[in-house]
Amino acid sequence: MTIIAVGYSRLSKEDVNKQGWDNDSESIKNQHYLIRDYAEKKGWQLVEIYSDDDYKGSDRSRPEFNRLISDMYAHKFQVIICKTQSRFARDIELIEKYIHGVFMEENIRFVTIEDHIDTANMNSSSKKISQLHGLTDTWYLEDLSHNISDVLDIKRKKGEYIASWPLYGYLKSPDDKNRLIVDPVAAEVVRSIYQMYLAGNGLQRIANSLNQRSIPNPLKYKRDAGMKIGAKSRMTSKSFLWRNDTIGRILDNQMYIGDMVQGKLKKVSYKSKKLVRQPEEEWIIAESKHPPIIDRNTWERVRSIRKSRIKPRRDGIVSMFSGKIRCLECKELMYAVTYPRQINGRKSKTEFNTTFRCSKKMMNKEACPATGISMASLEKYIIDELKKLSELYFDECIIQDQLTVTDGRQETLEGMKQEEFRLKRLLEENKLAVTTLYLDKVKGLLMEKQFVQISEQLAESGRIAESALKKVMREREGLSREQSKEENLMEIILKYKDIERLDRNIVLELIDIIYVGKEDRKKNQRVIQIAWNF
Structure with a gap:
């Protein structure tokens, strides 16, 4: 009676990592040679070799592996030959499911050439060997995965780009x-x-x-x-x-x-x-x-x-002051309400006015005493405030004072940078001294008591230097932020000192929030508070 046999081969990067490219014993070509030779010696009719190239042994979506299993259920063969069990799978769950379960139930003989696994002659001892191979292969994959993950994390922390394709741009x-x-x-x-x-x-x-x-x-x-x-x-x-x-x-x-x-x-x-x-x-x-x-x-x-999470209007445009205006009376947002202008007693179809109204009052008129403000009035008020700031900051005496302060601050920053460099160098020297000390102890040049005593001294000096370094770095960062904020303020004042109109971009750059109070119509007054971004 002719026995119909098939082979299965697999190779992936995990196997290259394990075997090395110099040893091609795991190559697909070599596996096929061994499978054919083995089948010929046994007198079996080898009808096909299923082969998955560049697939992990734990991958359950391997196309040829799944075709093999499908053909097995269709009873197209009686024997499966692999070079080793790891070629079939490196997952203990797959090994238990198929080699020690399904194959026996379906009367399929599973044979490995080098592991000497043969389900036709499986006993307690050979089953344990098969399971042990499966466990060690599973552990290997798990360790390899962790090692690769650790290496990739090191690369990420160093700022190395590890994705296959670059980000758009x-x-x-x-x-x-x-x-x-x-x-x-x-x-x-x-x-x-x-x-x-x-x-x-x-x-x-x-x-x-x-x-x-x-x-x-x-x-x-x-x-x-x-x-x-x-x-x-x-x-x-x-x-x-x-x-x-x-x-x-x-x-x-x-x-x-x-x-x-x-x-x-x-x-x-x-x-x-x-x-x-x-x-x-x-x-x-x-x-x-x-x-x-x-x-x-x-x-x-x-x-x-x-x-x-500001949403645009129906036309897809975000209003110039959207999300930036709050009612001074109740602290709720104020919303823009647009309505047609009255021209010669008629509503215009092309020209519109915009007024900002308290969102709380819009829901209940009695809930807030706020009164609305037109966009034109608010824009004029902000531009006037910017011009006042310009006049203040362009006073020659004030500018001279600021320049003097800034110059002194720069000298302080330079001193802090030098101190930071000195402390970092001191810490590096401390680490080197600890290493040298340990080597001297190993060589027998230093007694244990001396080693402990000097180690403690070095550890203490290291802690003091590290604490001092953190303090200097915090102070330098704070001073740099202050200087940057001051330079940013001057830059903004120069940029907008002659401004005549606002737009969304300018509002976002200059303003954090605007609080609009109710209008006193008798005195024609209103409190408006602007929280600037500078």
Whole structure:
């Protein structure tokens, strides 16, 4: 009676890591040779060899593995030959399920050439050997997964880019695949998205604008550049259009200010391909690791707006003061109400007035004593306040005083930098001394008592230096922030000293919040408080 046999072979990167490229004993070609030779010696008819190349032994979605199992249930063969059990699977669950379970139930003989596993002659001892191989292979995969994860985390912490494809707006450096450089074409699109958003455009309005100008979205841009874009079978014509969620992801991505942000997703386990999103506090962020496309000030302004969740009007535009005005009486937001202008006693169809009204009072007239304010009046008040600030800060005496203070501060900062450098060098010398001390002890040049005594002295001096370093770094950071804030104030005053009109971008840059009080119509007075961003 002719016995019908099939073979199964597999190779993956995990096996390359274990065996090394110099030893091709695990190669697919070698496995096929051994399987054919073994079948021929046994006198079995080998009808096919199923082969999965570049698939892990724990992967349950291996195409040829699953075809083998399907054909097994169809009783297309009687024997399965593998070079070793690990070629079939490196997962104890798969081994128990099939080799010690299903194959025996379906009367399928499983044979390995080098492990000498044969289910036709399986006894308690040989089963334990098979299970032991399965356990050690499972442990190996688990250890390998942890080691790879640790290595990748080290790379992430160093700010090395480890993803397969670059973020939209960047390219991988031709000199270093772990470093990003700016893609001038895509970067310009990213900048325009931020500019449009700060100008008051909603996400969908920005997406529509880009689609109307036939600007390729990130997916189409990748495809046109020859990059891998995933399963094409799931692509539709809509896949290559800009959408509001795509715009949102670009606006929320800290990578665009030059910070390397990685570790957002993590595999459930080494056995699964499923990725789960990690909490933001567990992301690995390395600051200033590649050229920024967006400056930090712009990023912070966009982030602030995104957190406020301000929605655009029906036309897709965000009002100039949206989310920035609160009632001084009840502290609730004030909403813009637009109505037609009266021209010659008739309502205009083309010209409109806008008034801001307390949202609480709009729900219940008796709930708040606030009175509305027109957009024109509020805009004029803010511009007048800016001009007053300009007059104050451009007083020659005040400017001279500020320059004197700034100069002295710069000298202090330089001194702090030098002290920081000295303390860091001291800590490095301390670490070197501890290492040298330990080596002297090992060599027998130092007694245990002397070693302990000097070690304690070095540890104490190290703690003092580390504490001093932290203090200097905190003080320097605080002084730098003050100086930066002062320079920013002067820059803003220079920029807007002759301003005549406001827009959404200017409001976002200058104003944190505006509190509008009720109007005293008898005195024609109203309290307005502005919390500036500078």
